[in-house]
Every structure is written in structure tokens, then in C-alpha cells.
Amino acid sequence: MRPSFFHHLHPPTIPAPQARFRYTLGAGGISVYLVLVVIATGILEMFYYVPTPEGAAESVQTIAYLVPYGWLVRNLHYWGAQALIAAVSVHLVRVVMTGGYAPPRRLNYLVGIGLLLLCLFLDFTGYVLRWDQGVRWALVTGTNLITTIPLVGAGLYGFVMGGDQPGPATVVRFYAWHVFGLTLLLVGMGVWHLFRIRRDGGISVAPPVARVDPSRISRSELVRREVFAALIATAVLILLSIAFPAPIAAPIREGEAISGDARAPWFFLWVQQLLRWGDPFFLGVAVPAGLLLLITLLPYLLPGPRPVELGRWFPPSSRAAQIALGVVGAAILALTLLSLLFNNSSP
Amino acid sequence: MSTRSLLTAAALLLASLFGVIWYEYRRPEPVALSPTLTGEEEYCVACHADLPEISAAHPVETFGCVICHGGERLALDADLAHSTMRGDRNPSDFSVVQASCGGSECHSGSPEEGRDHIHRVLTSVQTTYAGAIAQIRFTYGAQPDLTARMGVSAVQDDMITTTTGLPSLEAFVPDAESSPSVVAFAENCLNCHLSAEPLPGEPYARLTGCAACHTPAASADLDRPIHRLTTAIPYTQCNTCHNRGNYDLRDMRFHPREDQPGNRLQDYYQPIAQFVRCEWTLDCIDCHTRREAMGDGDLHSSKQEIQYVQCRTCHGTLEELPLTKTITDPEDLAFRMAFLNPVIDLQVGDTVIVTEQGEPLWNTRRLPDGTFELFGKATGQRLTFRPVKGTACQQKIDEQESRYCHACHAVER
Numbered sequence: 001m002r003p004s005f006f007h008h009l010h011p012p013t014i015p016a017p018q019a020r021f022r023y024t025l026g027a028g029g030i031s032v033y034l035v036l037v038v039i040a041t042g043i044l045e046m047f048y049y050v051p052t053p054e055g056a057a058e059s060v061q062t063i064a065y066l067v068p069y070g071w072l073v074r075n076l077h078y079w080g081a082q083a084l085i086a087a088v089s090v091h092l093v094r095v096v097m098t099g100g101y102a103p104p105r106r107l108n109y110l111v112g113i114g115l116l117l118l119c120l121f122l123d124f125t126g127y128v129l130r131w132d133q134g135v136r137w138a139l140v141t142g143t144n145l146i147t148t149i150p151l152v153g154a155g156l157y158g159f160v161m162g163g164d165q166p167g168p169a170t171v172v173r174f175y176a177w178h179v180f181g182l183t184l185l186l187v188g189m190g191v192w193h194l195f196r197i198r199r200d201g202g203i204s205v206a207p208p209v210a211r212v213d214p215s216r217i218s219r220s221e222l223v224r225r226e227v228f229a230a231l232i233a234t235a236v237l238i239l240l241s242i243a244f245p246a247p248i249a250a251p252i253r254e255g256e257a258i259s260g261d262a263r264a265p266w267f268f269l270w271v272q273q274l275l276r277w278g279d280p281f282f283l284g285v286a287v288p289a290g291l292l293l294l295i296t297l298l299p300y301l302l303p304g305p306r307p308v309e310l311g312r313w314f315p316p317s318s319r320a321a322q323i324a325l326g327v328v329g330a331a332i333l334a335l336t337l338l339s340l341l342f343n344n345s346s347p
Numbered sequence: 348m349s350t351r352s353l354l355t356a357a358a359l360l361l362a363s364l365f366g367v368i369w370y371e372y373r374r375p376e377p378v379a380l381s382p383t384l385t386g387e388e389e390y391c392v393a394c395h396a397d398l399p400e401i402s403a404a405h406p407v408e409t410f411g412c413v414i415c416h417g418g419e420r421l422a423l424d425a426d427l428a429h430s431t432m433r434g435d436r437n438p439s440d441f442s443v444v445q446a447s448c449g450g451s452e453c454h455s456g457s458p459e460e461g462r463d464h465i466h467r468v469l470t471s472v473q474t475t476y477a478g479a480i481a482q483i484r485f486t487y488g489a490q491p492d493l494t495a496r497m498g499v500s501a502v503q504d505d506m507i508t509t510t511t512g513l514p515s516l517e518a519f520v521p522d523a524e525s526s527p528s529v530v531a532f533a534e535n536c537l538n539c540h541l542s543a544e545p546l547p548g549e550p551y552a553r554l555t556g557c558a559a560c561h562t563p564a565a566s567a568d569l570d571r572p573i574h575r576l577t578t579a580i581p582y583t584q585c586n587t588c589h590n591r592g593n594y595d596l597r598d599m600r601f602h603p604r605e606d607q608p609g610n611r612l613q614d615y616y617q618p619i620a621q622f623v624r625c626e627w628t629l630d631c632i633d634c635h636t637r638r639e640a641m642g643d644g645d646l647h648s649s650k651q652e653i654q655y656v657q658c659r660t661c662h663g664t665l666e667e668l669p670l671t672k673t674i675t676d677p678e679d680l681a682f683r684m685a686f687l688n689p690v691i692d693l694q695v696g697d698t699v700i701v702t703e704q705g706e707p708l709w710n711t712r713r714l715p716d717g718t719f720e721l722f723g724k725a726t727g728q729r730l731t732f733r734p735v736k737g738t739a740c741q742q743k744i745d746e747q748e749s750r751y752c753h754a755c756h757a758v759e760r
Contacts (some may be wrong), residue, residue: 061421066377066390072367224348231356238363242370250419250431 005191008198010223013216018203018311019225023098026229027091033230034084035190037237041077042179049129051175053168056131057251064248075241081123083237085267088116096298096325099305099315100204106299108196111189113296118186120267125178127265131171134249137264137272139166145271148281205311263339270335291328298324375423382411389413389420391428402576404687415447439557441469441542448557458506458644461680468541468557470504471642471653476540478649480519483536486596487526495648499540504646511652512645531599538601539588546601553587560584560640578688581725582611582630589631623658623749623756625732630725634661636706637684643704658752660702661711661719663734664744671713673698681709690722 017023048067050059063070092112095101101109128138143161147153162169197203208214264272274283294301302321309315314322378393391412400407405415413420415438422428434440438447449455449465456462472478475498484490484497495516503515521533538546541559545551553559554573561576563584592603611627632640639654647653663669674681674697684707685693691710693699698713711721718733735742742751 058421061419061427065421065423069367069371071370071374221348224353228348228353228356231353231360235356235360235363238360238367242363242366245424248422248424248427250427 005195009194010219011198011202012219014202014222015205015211015311016215016217017211017213018205019217019222021225023311023313024203025090025094027087027094029226030229030233031084031087031091032190032194033226033233034080034087035186037080037234038077038084039183039187041073041080042183044073045077046179049175051129051171053131053171053252053254056129056171057249060130060132060248064245071245072238072241075244075246076237077126078246079237079240079244081119081126082266083233084119085123088112088119092116092295093325093329096295097322098204098313099310099318099321101299101321102204102304102307102310102318103299105196105200105204108193108200109299110296111193111196113292115186115189115193117292118182118189122178122182122186123267124265125174125182128174129171129178130248132249132251134247135252137262138268139170139252141262141272141275142264142268145280145284149285150281203311206308210308211311266336269339270332273335273339291332295325295328377423380407380411382407382414383409385411385414387413387420390423391416391418391420393423394425394428398574401574402687403689405576417443417447434556437554437556437558437562439561440555441474444469444556461683463644464557464641466504467638467642467644470502470644470646471541471640472647472650473640473642474541475499475502475516475646476519476537477513477516477646478651479532479536481648483529483532483596484524484526487528489524489526489529493648495646498646499537499542502646504644507645509643509645509647509652511647513648514646516646528596528599532594535600536594545587550591550603550607551587553584559587578632578684579690579725580630580632585631621750621753621757623752624758627758628723628728628730629721630723632724633710633721636702636704636708638704638706655704656702657747658749659735659747661700661708661721661732663736664747665735665738665740665742666744668734668736669719670701670703671698672701672707674707679707681707684709688724690724690727 045063048059048063048070050056060074063074065071067073095109095112124138124142128135143157143166146157146160149156158164160173161167162173205211263269271284271288274287277283298321302324303318304321305315305318309317375393377390378396379388379390380392381388389411392407395412411420412418415433417431417433417438419428419431432438433443433447438444444465445455451457451462454462454464455466458466468474475495477495477498480497480499481490481493481495485493490496495513497519498516499519501516501518504512507514519533521530524530524533537543538551542555544555545553552564554562554564558576560580561578562573563575563577563581564573564587590604592601594601634656635654636656639656643653659669661669674693674695677695681699682693685691688710691712693709693712700708700711700713700719702708708721710724711719713719714731718731721730721732722728723730741755
């Protein structure tokens with residue numbers, strides 16, 4: 001058989017302990033599968049979506065209610081995207097908590113952070129593309145955070161929104177970024193990310209002499225596990241799609257105030273919670289950016305794991321990095337919970 | 348990974364696909380309607396196919412649903428579909444009537460064509476309640492005369508056509524009143540104007556806005572949708588506000604009448620009232636015209652300024668026959684009215700009674716022998732009557748108000 005990218009990703013054998021679900025949590029692989037799901041469903045949605053302020057929300061209603069199985073496609077796209085954010089976050093936690101970011105994988109770690117950011121931007125742009133009353137926070141408050149950035153804020157806002165307020169150009173720009181710019185970057189960087197895994201020596205593992213369990217699994221076993229995960233993931237996405245339809249609301253109409261839900265999308269609830277406490281630039285831009293920078297630079301700032309400790313959870317030598325990510329993660333979770341529990345309808 | 352685990356996962360996926368089929372099956376079947384007025388597909392009838400057509404003048408193939416009701420035309424989910432409906436279930440509520448019923452081709456057209464319904468009703472005393480407010484404020488010293496200054500809402504009229512018309516009314520603000528009686532009036536007595544929610548209970552059951560009159564409600568259960576607009580308004584609908592009791596100036600409260608009207612002849616009018624035979628046979632709208640009931644487009648200080656039809660309008664006097672007009676124009680307003688409420692088979696060349704202000708009483712017709720026929724607008728009942736002229740009636744020419752007629756024609760009970 002001719003070698004292919006598939007073979008590049010699936011070596012003849014890989015170490016058994018590190019191929020276990022309880023080590024990887026399957027998060028990276030599931031993320032790849034979810035990207036395929038959202039791309040496939042997204043392409044189908046593009047046949048009906050109309051990227052104009054007048055047409056957007058009604059075309060979403062058309063997909064949700066009138067196109068045969070459009071509801072399934074849309075709900076799978078929605079739940080696939082939400083699950084993707086969750087899966088890449090879990091993947092990040094797994095990589096840091098197992099020390100998988102240590103050299104020579106530091107570059108791929110940076111690529112991974114880039115992919116996480118791309119996923120967030122894709123979710124955010126996709127969310128705004130609904131152009132209905134439910135996206136008020138994202139469209140008004142969320143994007144206005146850009147203007148608080150000193151010096152470049154106003155210009156950046158114009159670049160993102162296509163004007164000094166939301167309008168027809170905003171939909172087109174968000175659409176272009178969503179289906180083309182960001183997706184192209186996601187696919188390109190994603191392929192690079194996958195390519196680098198093998199180049200960096202496969203999944204991180206201790207040197208052969210230090211391995212407790214030297215057993216390995218075959219390529220076919222790996223594929224079986226991937227198929228298993230994909231089957232389960234698909235079933236879960238379908239069940240979620242049936243039980244919890246993607247949010248939808250009345251269109252934002254010309255000349256009408258946007259009066260809908262003022263809540264941020266769930267992955268920005270923590271930022272919304274921070275914003276309630278003070279300066280929008282500091283709390284809404286600087287703090288999140290600082291946290292992102294901290295996480296990005298973890299491999300460079302804090303001691304990495306010793307090679308003999310690789311291939312297991314919580315290597316003691318990189319405790320500082322684990323605590324740093326743990327604190328950031330716990331803070332984000334706590335802020336999200338606070339926002340969910342105590343603020344049902346504030347800006 | 349055992350084959351068994353894989354098969355289990357595959358079975359789970361299969362089960363979820365059955366879930367998809369189940370979900371698809373229980374979704375409402377999209378049923379499209381493309382009303383000719385909008386040309387935009389709407390799917391309301393997917394769920395509302397059983398609703399009766401609202402009126403002959405609003406065929407669903409022409410109007411659809413959304414042009415009046417608003418709402419999300421594409422949504423097959425009740426919550427979303429209904430989320431942007433105008434006035435909830437009643438698009439004729441005055442808070443939204445302009446968007447629902449307005450438009451130059453609809454009900455905010457020109458007065459000449461008689462299509463200025465919204466302007467007329469919004470300026471009418473039934474909506475402004477200006478007469479009652481002026482009476483009470485005058486009685487308790489809050490204003491020096493009976494000329495209305497305030498309405499339930501602020502309103503203005505840019506085109507005054509009568510001598511008693513007012514240019515504008517301010518909003519009546521109870522908090523700004525110093526007299527406790529006027530404040531009590533505001534609290535207890537403002538439930539009959541057309542924007543007000545009715546008092547609880549079956550006898551008062553009506554909707555608000557245009558539908559207060561044009562959607563005769565059969566039940567106090569106002570949550571039950573009544574999909575009907577009609578110009579055939581029975582006296583029972585007028586009765587949801589009128590003839591239900593009295594507001595007592597001493598305690599500033601509404602005192603409902605004790606007896607529940609059952610037999611129209613015996614009980615309909617309040618015990619103190621006199622009435623003549625025709626008044627309990629006919630419905631209110633058989634005599635009272637559209638201008639009287641819905642306003643003439645001017646703001647008035649009391650209903651006396653707008654109510655003008657008298658017995659003589661149809662019966663004439665000893666010296667004069669009632670005013671009549673032979674309809675020659677197929678576009679005549681009388682035909683439009685007769686189309687909306689086809690109780691009479693009106694033809695070009697028919698002679699109908701017209702009021703002193705020129706309104707055609709389109710449900711009447713002069714017969715070859717000089718007598719007249721009238722068709723009840725709500726009942727369709729045919730009645731014939733003759734003019735006073737040439738009879739032994741002893742009325743005096745300057746005594747034409749109904750009380751003078753009651754002197755002889757009152758019904759005993």
C-alpha cells in the first residue's frame with residue numbers, strides 16, 4: 001500500500017499505555033472528528049444560508065424548520081461546534097497535565113493554542129451569523145470590547161465589523177471569516193498539527209528504558225478505537241440534536257431595537273462575568289489575553305517534565321505548570337458558574 | 348477494542364438514527380401559503396389549518412396571516428413563531444393597530460374613500476373617553492367647562508371637519524390630579540374605553556382595539572382565540588360596555604346592574620329606561636352609523652357631539668319624508684358595506700335612506716309603494732316600515748328626540 005497521510009497518522013504500532021482512553025481522554029482524536037462533522041454540516045448549511053442582515057435569520061429558520069432534515073444538519077453543526085470547544089479544551093488540559101508540551105513538542109503546542117483560538121473565533125462568528133435576537137451580547141457588547149483596546153481599537157473594530165456599527169458588511173465579513181478565512185486556517189493548521197505529532201515522535205512517552213509497560217498496540221487496533229469513538233461521538237451528537245435543538249430567536253430587523261437575550265455565548269460567560277466588575281478593557285481584553293499568553297508560554301516559562309516522567313498524568317517535575325493551568329481553568333469555570341447562577345439577564 | 352464493543356457503539360448510533368426518524372415524524376408537516384399581497388411563503392397553517400377564515404374581506408389566500416398578525420412566518424416552533432406576533436393574540440389592539448391594520452390601501456387610507464378607520468377610531472370618544480374625563484374633571488373643579496382637554500392617551504387631529512372638533516387632547520394623568528374623586532375615577536372607572544382590559548366576567552367579555560366591537564366574543568375565556576372580524580355586530584357586543592350598570596359619582600365606583608338581562612324585551616334596558624318597540628327588535632348598529640360608533644375623525648368632548656341619528660332619520664317627520672339617495676355608482680360605499688355584511692341584495696338603482704350627514708343606511712331600501720324595508724345587520728331579519736308623513740302621528744316638528752317619541756311609542760313592561 002502506498003504510504004499516505006493516513007499512514008503518517010497511524011504508525012504500525014504505538015505504546016499501549018499511552019493509547020489508552022484514560023491517558024489521552026480521546027480528546028485530540030475526537031476534536032479531529034468533530035472538525036470533520038462541522039465542516040460537512042457547514043457545507044450543507046451554506047446551500048441555504050443567506051449572509052445579509054435581512055435574510056440571515058430567516059434562512060436559519062428555513063434550515064431549521066423547512067429544509068428536509070435541515071434541523072438535524074443545523075443541530076449537528078451547533079452541537080459539533082460546542083463539543084469541539086469542550087474537546088480542544090480537554091485536550092489542552094490533558095497535554096499540560098501529562099507534560100506533553102515539553103520539547104520537542106513546544107512548537108506543536110503553540111500550533112495547538114492557535115487551533116484553540118481559531119475554534120473560539122469560529123464559534124463566535126458562527127454564533128453571530130444567526131443574526132437574531134439571541135446574539136445581542138456577542139454583536140454589541142462582545143465586539144465593542146475591541147474598541148476599548150488603546151490606539152488600534154477603533155481601527156480594529158472597523159476591520160472586524162466592516163463599519164462603525166453592525167450592518168450588512170458585518171454579516172458578510174463574519175460569514176467570509178467563518179466559512180473561508182478561519183476554516184482555511186483551521187484546516188491548514190490542523191493538518192500541520194497532526195503532521196507534527198508524528199514528526200515529534202508520536203504521542204509523548206518516556207524513553208524505552210524508563211517504560212514500566214513496554215507493550216504496544218497495532219495500527220488496526222488504533223483504527224478500531226477511533227471508529228468506536230467516532231460512533232459514540234456521532235450517536236451523542238445526534239441525541240443532543242434531538243433533545244436540545246440549537247438556539248434560535250426572532251430576527252434582528254432593520255429599525256428595531258435588539259432586545260433579546262443579553263447573555264454571552266457559554267464559552268464567553270466568564271468574560272461577561274468579569275465585565276460586570278469594572279473596566280472593560282482591563283477585564284474584558286487584557287485579563288483574558290494575559291491568561292491566554294500565560295497558557296501559551298507555559299512551556300517556556302515554567303519547568304517542563306523530566307523525560308523519564310513522560311507518558312503519565314501529573315509528572316511531578318512540571319507541577320508549577322499544572323498548578324498554573326489548574327488555577328486558570330478553575331477560575332474560568334468558577335466565573336462561568338457565577339454567571340450562570342446569579343446573572344440571568346444583565347448586560 | 349473488541350468487536351462486541353464496536354457493535355454496541357454501532358447499535359447506539361443506529362438507535363439514535365431511529366430517534367431522528369421519530370423526531371422527523373412528529374414535527375409538523377410544513378404547509379406553505381403564499382398570500383398574494385406579500386408573495387412571501389408562510390407556514391402558519393401548518394398548525395392553524397383549522398382556523399376559520401377571519402372575514403370575507405380578508406381571504407387567507409390574499410392576506411395570509413403574517414401581514415396582520417406578525418410573527419415568524421417560517422418557524423414551525425410555536426414559541427419562535429409566536430414570539431414576534433403583534434398584540435399577542437389581538438393584532439387590532441391600538442398599541443399595534445397601525446402596523447397590523449394600517450396602510451393606505453387598508454385601514455389608514457383617505458377619508459374620502461372611507462378608509463381612514465384607524466384615525467377615526469383613535470379619535471373617537473369610545474377610545475379617548477374624553478367625554479367622561481371632561482365631565483368628571485369639570486364636576487370636581489379640575490377644569491372650568493365641559494370642553495375636553497384630556498383623553499386616555501394623548502392624541503391630535505390635524506384635520507378638523509366639524510364645529511365641535513378639537514385639535515388635540517393631552518393624556519389624562521391621574522397622578523397629576525388633586526381631587527381624590529378624579530383619582531378614584533381614574534382607578535375605578537376607566538375600563539370601558541377601547542384600549543382598556545374589560546372587567547372580569549362573562550358579561551364584560553370583549554377584546555381590545557378594533558376587536559372590542561368587530562370580534563364578537565361568545566365567552567369570558569378571552570384566552571380562547573376567536574378568529575372572526577365582522578361588521579354584523581349584535582347588540583350583545585355593545586352590551587359588554589353599555590347598559591351593564593352605572594358609575595356612581597358618590598363613591599366613584601362601577602355598580603353593575605343587579606339583574607342579569609335575559610329576555611331582551613323585559614330586561615335588556617335598565618329598569619329606569621324607556622324604549623320603543625324598534626329599539627329591542629333592532630340591533631344598535633341598525634340605527635347608529637359607522638361615524639357615530641367609530642367616530643367621524645374629529646376629537647369630540649362628548650358623545651352628544653357625534654350621536655345624531657334619531658327616529659326621524661328613518662321615519663321622517665309629518666312634513667318631510669326621510670332623506671334618500673338612489674345608488675347609481677357601483678363603487679358607492681353602500682355596496683362595500685353590503686359586501687362586508689351581505690344581509691341585503693343591494694342593486695344599482697336602489698334607493699336607500701341617507702342620514703342627515705349623508706351616510707347611506709345601506710341596509711334599507713325604498714319599496715315601490717313608498718314604504719321601506721330594513722334588514723337587521725346582525726340578524727338579517729327583514730322589517731318594513733312607513734314614513735310618518737301622512738299618518739295620524741301628533742309629533743311636533745321641533746320635538747324629534749327619542750324621548751318625545753317614547754311618549755306614545757314606549758313599550759310597557
